[in-house]
Amino acid sequence: xxxxxxxxxxxxxxxxxxxxxxxxxxxxxxxxxxxxxxxxxxxxxxxxxxxxxxxxxxxxxxxxxxxxxxxxxxxxxxxxxxxxxxxxxxxxxxxxxxxxxxxxxxxxxxxxxxxxxxxxxxxxxxxxxxxxxxxxxxxxxxxxxxxxxxxxxxxxxxxxxxxxxxxxxxxxxxxxxxxxxxxxxxxxxxxxxxxxxxxxxxxxxxxxxxxxxxxxxxxxxxxxxxxxxxxxxxxxxxxxxx
Amino acid sequence: xxxxxxxxxxxxxxxxxxxxxxxxxxxxxxxxxxxxxxxxxxxxxxxxxxxxxxxxxxxxxxxxxxxxxxxxxxxxxxxxxxxxxxxxxxxxxxxxxxxxxxxxxxxxxxxxxxxxxxxxxxxxxxxxxxxxxxxxxxxxxxxxxxxxxxxxxxxxxxxxxxxxxxxxxxxxxxxxxxxxxxxxxxxxxxxxxxxxxxxxxxxxxxxxxxxxxxxxxxxxxxxxxxxxxxxxxxxxxxxxxx
DNA sequence: ATAAAATTTGACTGTAAGTCAAAAAACTGG
DNA sequence: CCAGTTTTTTGACTTACAGTCAAATTTTAT
Numbered sequence: 001x002x003x004x005x006x007x008x009x010x011x012x013x014x015x016x017x018x019x020x021x022x023x024x025x026x027x028x029x030x031x032x033x034x035x036x037x038x039x040x041x042x043x044x045x046x047x048x049x050x051x052x053x054x055x056x057x058x059x060x061x062x063x064x065x066x067x068x069x070x071x072x073x074x075x076x077x078x079x080x081x082x083x084x085x086x087x088x089x090x091x092x093x094x095x096x097x098x099x100x101x102x103x104x105x106x107x108x109x110x111x112x113x114x115x116x117x118x119x120x121x122x123x124x125x126x127x128x129x130x131x132x133x134x135x136x137x138x139x140x141x142x143x144x145x146x147x148x149x150x151x152x153x154x155x156x157x158x159x160x161x162x163x164x165x166x167x168x169x170x171x172x173x174x175x176x177x178x179x180x181x182x183x184x185x186x187x188x189x190x191x192x193x194x195x196x197x198x199x200x201x202x203x204x205x206x207x208x209x210x211x212x213x214x215x216x217x218x219x220x221x222x223x224x225x226x227x228x229x230x231x232x233x234x235x236x237x238x239x240x241x242x
Numbered sequence: 243x244x245x246x247x248x249x250x251x252x253x254x255x256x257x258x259x260x261x262x263x264x265x266x267x268x269x270x271x272x273x274x275x276x277x278x279x280x281x282x283x284x285x286x287x288x289x290x291x292x293x294x295x296x297x298x299x300x301x302x303x304x305x306x307x308x309x310x311x312x313x314x315x316x317x318x319x320x321x322x323x324x325x326x327x328x329x330x331x332x333x334x335x336x337x338x339x340x341x342x343x344x345x346x347x348x349x350x351x352x353x354x355x356x357x358x359x360x361x362x363x364x365x366x367x368x369x370x371x372x373x374x375x376x377x378x379x380x381x382x383x384x385x386x387x388x389x390x391x392x393x394x395x396x397x398x399x400x401x402x403x404x405x406x407x408x409x410x411x412x413x414x415x416x417x418x419x420x421x422x423x424x425x426x427x428x429x430x431x432x433x434x435x436x437x438x439x440x441x442x443x444x445x446x447x448x449x450x451x452x453x454x455x456x457x458x459x460x461x462x463x464x465x466x467x468x469x470x471x472x473x474x475x476x477x478x479x480x481x482x483x484x
Numbered sequence: 485a486t487a488a489a490a491t492t493t494g495a496c497t498g499t500a501a502g503t504c505a506a507a508a509a510a511c512t513g514g
Numbered sequence: 515c516c517a518g519t520t521t522t523t524t525g526a527c528t529t530a531c532a533g534t535c536a537a538a539t540t541t542t543a544t
Contacts, residue, residue, distance in 0.1 A: 024531070037533090046531095
């Protein structure tokens, strides 16, 4: 299934370049130097192909998320790892967030073949499950108060904060631009505000999470961050505009 | 411009019934009993028409939001009004959130005519501006601590929570369904958790916001809630399934 | 070498957005 | 009421792109 990878690779490029409407299967066929019909031998529909692109990124995301479970530290530190994983994926594939958002749409999903839809769902659940498990651990260990908001509330709040920030970032609302607001840059502190509000101990006022951040960077995602560094330094070495 | 309203009305119906892909201009032409070319006399493109539908809802939203500014009470109570406004719009037009989300996409916006794009932006800004103004007032009145998160952070956090919840709700993720999580039902408490975390006084543990909620229902949105009541009671009087 | 299986493809169809010149309808001053 | 002018409407197009399929080509098995 070499061909499948080739198609996915180039579809990913086209999506990154021109978004959803930019993925033209005639153009893609030309680029991979096979006919359009070949693409349809591997994927049931355009949406199915997009799902395959999405799935590849989602698998990596799940892998990075799962590292949170074995991070040595308290429960809130483990949740920080999840936040970092999300942030790293967003930086590595800036266009992916809007693709993934589209793929979660009902009208798109219905055109994805069953097996791939099952895979997407399974991997998607794995990401949620990591966060949910950490919340449960926090409750058991007493880091979360028994009388506070429920596990579901905290999960839902964190996911909302993350999804909302990604949405705002990809939409580039002119209001936020004018106000100098960069949603993804603010996400980390917004997590802290929310988790403090939920009384998830230790609060960010009574624990030095900067050390946690350093540990995460050096122990958990060193490889990914180095790779990221390389990409961004490359692009910043481009001849300056004008 | 009677014609324009007729087209928008029916386009709205079609969008509500079958979503984005369900808005077929041939079908719409048939329904309004004019030809497709007539539609194109009023709107530059399909996306432009969708923008007109979006704009109408957005105007109402801005109107409801603006009532927060004159609500008698403390700054955090005024922010509660904004939350209620958002929630009421979501209940009145359950399909609108996904339409609006789509309309904020770059690839859609570029097909909307300039004047309508300007209107959309202006009205959109008005909604943000209400929330921002209330945050500024809170800071000035001392309800928000000087050394806490910035105005921009709080604004961004609240918008993220709201947008994220709407997104989760419209996507109906199977994981959340299984876990019994209804994002929009949880939104109100998630605001409280976040605002408590930001130390926006009075905290929801030291003030009875249930009374605020009652005042908002009876004094600010009585009409809209009655209308909503009517709609939902009508649909619940439908013959029970099975 | 050859038969069978898998893969590829050119040439097709179908659908829906978008265009335009001409017809129809709505105003206008006399 | 009418000739002339402007506005609105429309049927009959074009274009773009997703999707199909039978025939040709390549690969694999024996």
